[in-house]
Amino acid sequence: AQAEEKARREAAARLEAERHLFSRSVGPVTPLRNPNLARLRRHQPAPLPVQHWLDEERVLLESISDDFDVSTLLDTDDQLSYRRPGIGVEVTRRLRSGHWSIQRQLDLHGLRVDEAREALGEFVRQAHKVGLRCVRVVHGKGLGSPGKSPVLKGRVQRWLVQKNEVLAFVQARPMDGGAGALVVLLKPSARRNP
Numbered sequence: 001a002q003a004e005e006k007a008r009r010e011a012a013a014r015l016e017a018e019r020h021l022f023s024r025s026v027g028p029v030t031p032l033r034n035p036n037l038a039r040l041r042r043h044q045p046a047p048l049p050v051q052h053w054l055d056e057e058r059v060l061l062e063s064i065s066d067d068f069d070v071s072t073l074l075d076t077d078d079q080l081s082y083r084r085p086g087i088g089v090e091v092t093r094r095l096r097s098g099h100w101s102i103q104r105q106l107d108l109h110g111l112r113v114d115e116a117r118e119a120l121g122e123f124v125r126q127a128h129k130v131g132l133r134c135v136r137v138v139h140g141k142g143l144g145s146p147g148k149s150p151v152l153k154g155r156v157q158r159w160l161v162q163k164n165e166v167l168a169f170v171q172a173r174p175m176d177g178g179a180g181a182l183v184v185l186l187k188p189s190a191r192r193n194p
Contacts, residue, residue: 082161083168095170095183100134102176102183103127107138108152116152120159124186128165131189136172141180150180160184 023029081092094100106123108116120137127135137160139152160166165186172181 080157081168081170082157082166084166087167091168091185092170095134095168095185096173098173098176100183100185102134102136103132105136105138105181108156109138109140111152113151113155116155117159120156121163124160124163124165124184128186128189133186133188135184135186136176136181137169137184138177138181141178153179156182 081096083089083092104127106119108119111119116139123135123137137156139150139156141150141153157169160169160182167185167187169182169184172178172183176183
């Protein structure tokens, strides 16, 4: 028991000696009054607005212009219609006859041109995203406009032609809005509507 106690005391003394080894080696220390250090401020580099750049790029890709000449792309028959190259005449005939049921609609009455453009772009994007195939866009006949001529009709046609999601559109049947609306066929999306 005495040997164990002696070994324990020696181990404790060694541990204590190791703990104070540096301070005994260096001796007494007096802190400097003036540390004589320059305090430098680190200049952080300006953050790169990567998300802003990506947003701007996306807007440019999705932008639709008022200056686009749609007249060469429209089929001129009794009612103007449009079909993307590679889409047969049968598609516009079926759209006119009501072959596809209208799944959702956007009413642009009362909106200014810039509001209507933004609303149409968002509507087409969301409809395609959720898997809708046939939608109606009501642009109005212009009866409430100055000069009684439609303000949005030609613009909506130009905007729709520029949207990649749009396969074709036709003037709506009289019961679906006639000259004041378009029935639009969208590309199928990867996601199907439940």
